Amino acid sequence: MRMIEAVIQPHRLEAVKSALAKLGILGVTAIECKGFGRQMGHTERYRGAKMDVGFIPKIMLKICVKSADCPAAVAAIVENGRTGQVGDGKLFVSPVEQVVRIRTGETDDAAL
Amino acid sequence: MRMIEAVIQPHRLEAVKSALAKLGILGVTAIECKGFGRQMGHTERYRGAKMDVGFIPKIMLKICVKSADCPAAVAAIVENGRTGQVGDGKLFVSPVEQVVRIRTGETDDAAL
Amino acid sequence: MRMIEAVIQPHRLEAVKSALAKLGILGVTAIECKGFGRQMGHTERYRGAKMDVGFIPKIMLKICVKSADCPAAVAAIVENGRTGQVGDGKLFVSPVEQVVRIRTGETDDAAL
Amino acid sequence: MRFVPTAPSKALLIVFTLLIAALLPAWAAAAEPLPVTLAPDGINLVNGQINSGDTAWMLTSSALVLMMTGPGLALFYGGLVRRKNVLATMMQSFILMAVISVLWAIIGYSLAFSPGNSFIGGFEFAFLRGVGAAPSIYAQTIPHTTWMIFQLMFAIITPALICGAYAERMKFSSMVIFSVLWLVLIYCPMAHMVWGLGGLFNSGIGLDLGSAVIGQLPALDFAGGTVVHISSGVSALVCALVLGHRRGYKTHPMPPHSVVLSVVGAALLWVGWFGFNGGSALSAGGLASSALIATHFAAAAGALGWIFIEWLKAGKPTVLGAISGAVAGLVVITPACGFTTPMYAILMGLIVGVVCFFSATSLKHLMGYDDSLDAFGVHGVGGTLGAILTGVFAVGAVNLPYYYQRHGLTKTGLLEGYGGTLVNQLLATGFTWVIAGVGSLILLLLIKAIMGLRVNEADEYSGLDLSQHGESGYNLEDAYSATYAESGATLIEEA
Amino acid sequence: MRFVPTAPSKALLIVFTLLIAALLPAWAAAAEPLPVTLAPDGINLVNGQINSGDTAWMLTSSALVLMMTGPGLALFYGGLVRRKNVLATMMQSFILMAVISVLWAIIGYSLAFSPGNSFIGGFEFAFLRGVGAAPSIYAQTIPHTTWMIFQLMFAIITPALICGAYAERMKFSSMVIFSVLWLVLIYCPMAHMVWGLGGLFNSGIGLDLGSAVIGQLPALDFAGGTVVHISSGVSALVCALVLGHRRGYKTHPMPPHSVVLSVVGAALLWVGWFGFNGGSALSAGGLASSALIATHFAAAAGALGWIFIEWLKAGKPTVLGAISGAVAGLVVITPACGFTTPMYAILMGLIVGVVCFFSATSLKHLMGYDDSLDAFGVHGVGGTLGAILTGVFAVGAVNLPYYYQRHGLTKTGLLEGYGGTLVNQLLATGFTWVIAGVGSLILLLLIKAIMGLRVNEADEYSGLDLSQHGESGYNLEDAYSATYAESGATLIEEA
Amino acid sequence: MRFVPTAPSKALLIVFTLLIAALLPAWAAAAEPLPVTLAPDGINLVNGQINSGDTAWMLTSSALVLMMTGPGLALFYGGLVRRKNVLATMMQSFILMAVISVLWAIIGYSLAFSPGNSFIGGFEFAFLRGVGAAPSIYAQTIPHTTWMIFQLMFAIITPALICGAYAERMKFSSMVIFSVLWLVLIYCPMAHMVWGLGGLFNSGIGLDLGSAVIGQLPALDFAGGTVVHISSGVSALVCALVLGHRRGYKTHPMPPHSVVLSVVGAALLWVGWFGFNGGSALSAGGLASSALIATHFAAAAGALGWIFIEWLKAGKPTVLGAISGAVAGLVVITPACGFTTPMYAILMGLIVGVVCFFSATSLKHLMGYDDSLDAFGVHGVGGTLGAILTGVFAVGAVNLPYYYQRHGLTKTGLLEGYGGTLVNQLLATGFTWVIAGVGSLILLLLIKAIMGLRVNEADEYSGLDLSQHGESGYNLEDAYSATYAESGATLIEEA
Ligand SMILES: Nc1ncnc2c1ncn2[C@@H]1O[C@H](COP(=O)(O)OP(=O)(O)O)[C@@H](O)[C@H]1O
Ligand SMILES: Nc1ncnc2c1ncn2[C@@H]1O[C@H](COP(=O)(O)OP(=O)(O)O)[C@@H](O)[C@H]1O
Numbered sequence A, B, C: 001m002r003m004i005e006a007v008i009q010p011h012r013l014e015a016v017k018s019a020l021a022k023l024g025i026l027g028v029t030a031i032e033c034k035g036f037g038r039q040m041g042h043t044e045r046y047r048g049a050k051m052d053v054g055f056i057p058k059i060m061l062k063i064c065v066k067s068a069d070c071p072a073a074v075a076a077i078v079e080n081g082r083t084g085q086v087g088d089g090k091l092f093v094s095p096v097e098q099v100v101r102i103r104t105g106e107t108d109d110a111a112l
Numbered sequence D, E, F: 001m002r003f004v005p006t007a008p009s010k011a012l013l014i015v016f017t018l019l020i021a022a023l024l025p026a027w028a029a030a031a032e033p034l035p036v037t038l039a040p041d042g043i044n045l046v047n048g049q050i051n052s053g054d055t056a057w058m059l060t061s062s063a064l065v066l067m068m069t070g071p072g073l074a075l076f077y078g079g080l081v082r083r084k085n086v087l088a089t090m091m092q093s094f095i096l097m098a099v100i101s102v103l104w105a106i107i108g109y110s111l112a113f114s115p116g117n118s119f120i121g122g123f124e125f126a127f128l129r130g131v132g133a134a135p136s137i138y139a140q141t142i143p144h145t146t147w148m149i150f151q152l153m154f155a156i157i158t159p160a161l162i163c164g165a166y167a168e169r170m171k172f173s174s175m176v177i178f179s180v181l182w183l184v185l186i187y188c189p190m191a192h193m194v195w196g197l198g199g200l201f202n203s204g205i206g207l208d209l210g211s212a213v214i215g216q217l218p219a220l221d222f223a224g225g226t227v228v229h230i231s232s233g234v235s236a237l238v239c240a241l242v243l244g245h246r247r248g249y250k251t252h253p254m255p256p257h258s259v260v261l262s263v264v265g266a267a268l269l270w271v272g273w274f275g276f277n278g279g280s281a282l283s284a285g286g287l288a289s290s291a292l293i294a295t296h297f298a299a300a301a302g303a304l305g306w307i308f309i310e311w312l313k314a315g316k317p318t319v320l321g322a323i324s325g326a327v328a329g330l331v332v333i334t335p336a337c338g339f340t341t342p343m344y345a346i347l348m349g350l351i352v353g354v355v356c357f358f359s360a361t362s363l364k365h366l367m368g369y370d371d372s373l374d375a376f377g378v379h380g381v382g383g384t385l386g387a388i389l390t391g392v393f394a395v396g397a398v399n400l401p402y403y404y405q406r407h408g409l410t411k412t413g414l415l416e417g418y419g420g421t422l423v424n425q426l427l428a429t430g431f432t433w434v435i436a437g438v439g440s441l442i443l444l445l446l447i448k449a450i451m452g453l454r455v456n457e458a459d460e461y462s463g464l465d466l467s468q469h470g471e472s473g474y475n476l477e478d479a480y481s482a483t484y485a486e487s488g489a490t491l492i493e494e495a
């Protein structure tokens, strides 16, 4: 099994999720995060104190898929997460050794 | 070493943590997240605008354990995280190559 | 490629980020999290009800690096994250099989 | 959730029963009303002269007292609950501003203040018939409508105070129905007895009314210690007992989700109380000023009393303690504010701060009920203490109600050497405990039998905001705010 | 963003045109002002006697009405937008407290209330010359300055109400300029027509002024149903049409980021409205009290009406519904409060609660405009309904304006059997729709042509707080708070 | 944290010393008090007639001024600090509402307002003996108690303003003790000098009192420009210098955690200031109205002045700027409000908006002190400017204090051609700087030596909410709210 971790723009969440759903991938965990990268942050000012906020709000999706489904899932995320602007984010794939569905105790592919 | 990532119901956090502590596993990192899966979200309405909130608040635990401890830890999480309701979450195990305790610089099993 | 996951004290974030930047590593994703470990939590009291808050606010950094850059990055994080106090956190390295830059579709080392 | 009386609640039921027995003679006496001479038309003073200064103050006071409930109490209570219940808790205050008002116009005001017997008014003012611009016997320099609306504000906040006891678990529909019945069956009679024409406890406060208004058991309650605080506080206790505790109570932490909101609410309560107590003078002069300053000093001392004992006992003075103490101070001075001096007010505040610290922290845990936001611990205990201490610290020179004048008494308080007031205070307090306690118990059991009181487990779990109202208090997610566009929530249709 | 009139907006433009045509005769009649006998110096009563009670009430009322805008409306609207726009939305209310005040001193007050023709005042009071401590013909027992400041508070809140329609997308600079022009060109004439000396719709409310003040088309508007609510509500509709919807509207959820703030705001609006309507009696007596209680009951009934229909239709009574209904109740009673009885007020509140539920939920979606916070849905619709229902539910015995006295009329409302008021109410309403609608349309198109109305896409995306003001409403990150030290944000320089 | 005077603070100490020297002659003159003829019993007017309208206004004003501190200032300051200090900051305001009140009853009021010498009152009114319903020489148409409570509200807010300078780092215990001593040793004398019987700077504002009350150096301070704003602002500067900066200051960002709260606070301050300044007329008539409108216009202009210069200099008008400017406008007009015209008030507001923009953004950074929330930058600088400009913009026709009447003067301001006022304003300002500056320095060094002023590093790191009070401002975690059950926080015992 593979864990896909994708850092995406918050407003692409819905599109990515729909695309994954079309592939039959319904289980997704989303985490709010702050990204530092090429995309510039912004500046705020409070009574003259200028503050450079370097990070950008992003959403990190964690999606565990069967190894066979992985390429399709990656393609779906990349396609639907893309706006073409700097800051679209990155996607990381890493191996998963074991999966358990807590409710039933089913494991591995059966748990997905 | 292994990294266990467990998505659980927020109200099972304490039970899971206690069970792990009984196994001597004290280090845990918890992240608030939003889960999409089989469990249904809910609907809110603001001046007639119906809004389908698809996600459910979950907690993702990250627990790095010695490989040998992994099966026991997994069992403890599954057992204590379970309520039997849809939405109990999933657990993923993946390999970790290196661990460092930042304070001391100790590495690998010594750092856990 | 390697994924470095580092749980650090929130106030070391800036130092760690700068050190990584000096190594040419600019892409970092930060997640607010709650750590349980050796460091003690604190107690709050509301109308006499004592509440033991076990967790400590931490920041988890996720940094994906080329395998070759990994040791230097790990060293930089450990060095700059360290205050010497209990609670400085831990760092985990795990393998990454594939990286994609969503904007361009570039993969692996090219995407970093 | 069946109601299985626990040991402490059994004890309370027994106390209630005994109190009823003890008070029966008084009740009997009350059954033969004194002959009174009324103004020609009973209540309205058709040729009364309206004083614009008094009216200005009373209209302002009405606004201040409304502000106590919304946003004051809504914030105070709203901050103390968990995030998932914040809106539902604020809604309890807000909906009472709506429901009680309409009820008051229809029948409530009439039951409280139209001519009746010693216990309850009649139907003469139903639908506000006869309530016009001319002054009434109750407040002879302001329009009758002004008195009516000022009193309405009291009728709103009283049931709203009870919310603190059943917070985070009562069904919205049951809560509305309970409040409506409670107002009609408990509040209106209580208000009539204390302030109504010929009401049982009416002592003719500050008005030259002849004997018309005085009751058989005249007690001192300037601004509602019995009517408002004891009645709501005791009812709150009964609610806590009958509803049972919140799921997870005692085993899991239930910290206030935002003490920040509660501080704002407490400060607004303090400010609004100037209208509550100062307005109860019904005119803008020395008495209003005297009541207002006593109120202020008691609040200040209450805050100090609470954090003092807390600092000693728990090591740190808390912000929640300071604001709770201030509210306790405001409660304790409510019956006494127009009868005592500022220095006694400070004393009363210090005492109540210490006492309510214990009632809201130790007593509750000792007895095992879940008075979630300490409605009983602060209003019940503080109100009872206030009613009693009024008999101790009243000073005849500050304000001599008509009852005392008529009997040639010049002193009112125990410290001055007159004990009669204290006796009547105790009787009035006991009476109020019984009426509020028994009345609420019956109402709650009735509603429970018919429609249930609590939300079900799943609804309590997901929170009242979502389960009762389909809303969330806060939608702070980046997904909504960092973008105009897609997010984890889908818009599925518009109603 | 070009303005392409959609079908519904075309329909509205046609309605406006027809209304203008229909009203031309009235306009013509208005062109020959009645001969009036004025006080010696026109407005000021040099030897007038100031009543301290009336003055106390009016100063208090001014404070209450200011509180309606800030923090009341700022919170009500601020809570309804998304997190990224909260400060900008609150700023719209706050900056109007500043800008409109200075404008009022310079020229606004004069245009509204110095002697002029039936439609607008003159320049006599520019820079507040001649506005002093002596009372004026408008309010004969309080200083002229008090009347001026009380009126200013109305002038502040009216354009602030419009913000609800263009929230989350209008440029700050354009919003300020629009508000300034709108005040001078639409509000001041409207205020003059309704309350100014000889204004077209002036009916001589509650004052024994001789015929000086009465206009040709006397209508009943006690506290600003037309001037404040219809004018702002209709202008809001035009704003929504001209600006177009927020990006992502209808396809993406835009939930209120904090209904908690909105509840606080609504409660403060309710309390402040006591000054708005009660203060419109300009004295502290029976009329103020009557207006105040009608206001309170209508608010209560409005909340009940809204959640009742919502409970029926959508299954759950919402908190946002309750507070919206209360505001609708306050809006509907504004023109009527000094002319009707509390029971009619309850009726009006119930009606408006139901009607505005539909206008804020169904009508908006049917027509397709994005009246973001329902400024039209509540103030436009509620105000229009109020103006009309005033003609139905007015009661001569409550308050008989000079116009009626002079013509020997003793009845004012349709239910009493007099239909004349209703006719004038309809005409005044139509007139106000036209002036506000056409006027706003011209202003908006003008500003759009010169400097644009909306922020650009990127700025709307990142939110107005950041793009217009360079600030964030909340900085709750652990990085700031859990440490005194380094964080993800770097301080790069100090200005 | 040892106090090593930095260069700028050294400069300030020198300035203080020079000012003392310059003022010694005035001090000497002040040492021989004028013979005064007092009312028979010194202060109380036993047969005084109470006016209900004036009393209504003054009770309302007292409520409004209390609302300025709580919740007004608590919100304004609470929003500006970091999340971890929000409760502690609100607590500073709240606890002063409690502590100062009791202190005032015991001794504060007496020191300020009982008969004494030119510098301080005596002990006659200790424990509020002799403060009753009869009016006093200070305010001849309202109860003495009303004057006392109105003055108390000023005594509460003044030390609360200083909190802005030591926010986020001062120990709670030290802060309470500092405030108590500061009130007794600095505030009470200042209040006596400006408004007390025969006080050094008393000019007999608006009262026909005979020469009894006038001091040797009569200055104009209608509502507390010197007493409240300069004294608190200068003390704030000294606090900032003595305590040193927050850890991490200048190297790490410390953004306001919620400008939303601050906007609400600022709006409430604005509304409350109507009572502060309007109430200082001590009656409800032309003068109150005049003071109130000047106040309003100055606030409006202050906001505009600040964002105007900010827009120019920094490119964007900020919300924090607008509310800061409004507060600065309120500060600057405080001494002048009862002496000047609305148009001058607008001018003063514009000036202060620009000046305080620089003092709160540039001056602070230039000098290097950490006046965390700009208590000096706004109140010290704005108050000083206001005291001086009062001498420029005062207009005799608006209000001629007894001192001027007695000397046959009809003009008060420099622009009218009379320069004497300006001279006295400068002297009074300098005097206040010295008293507040030197007094606070001594107090702080004393407390520092005995018990320390700052929390330790770990406590500052974890925040004052936790370290001083054991609470958190917000508990929004899902673990608490998404469940009734287990969570990351364990309940370990109940006290
Ligand atoms: N090496 C990395 N490790 C972890 N997260 C990264 C890395 N590089 C980028 N990111 C995440 O991806 C986001 C987008 O990256 P950025 O460089 O801004 O744009 P782009 O990917 O379009 O070049 C960042 O904000 C960060 O959250
Ligand atoms: N394939 C997956 N990858 C990542 N997270 C998942 C995956 N499947 C489920 N989850 C997480 O587990 C949670 C529970 O899953 P759900 O399908 O609702 O219930 P259950 O696990 O009981 O069948 C989801 O809310 C989501 O956070």
Ligand SMILES: Nc1ncnc2c1ncn2[C@@H]1O[C@H](COP(=O)(O)OP(=O)(O)O)[C@@H](O)[C@H]1O
Pocket: B026, B027, B028, B029, B030, B062, B063, B064, B065, B101, B102, B103, B112, C007, C034, C035, C036, C037, C038, C039, C056, C058, C085, C086, C087, C088, C089, C090
């Ligand atoms: N085995 C682990 N798995 C995941 N996170 C851990 C683990 N051990 C520690 N952590 C994280 O590291 C943080 C610091 O650990 P702690 O034991 O408090 O101090 P230290 O690392 O200095 O010994 C914890 O708060 C937790 O977030």
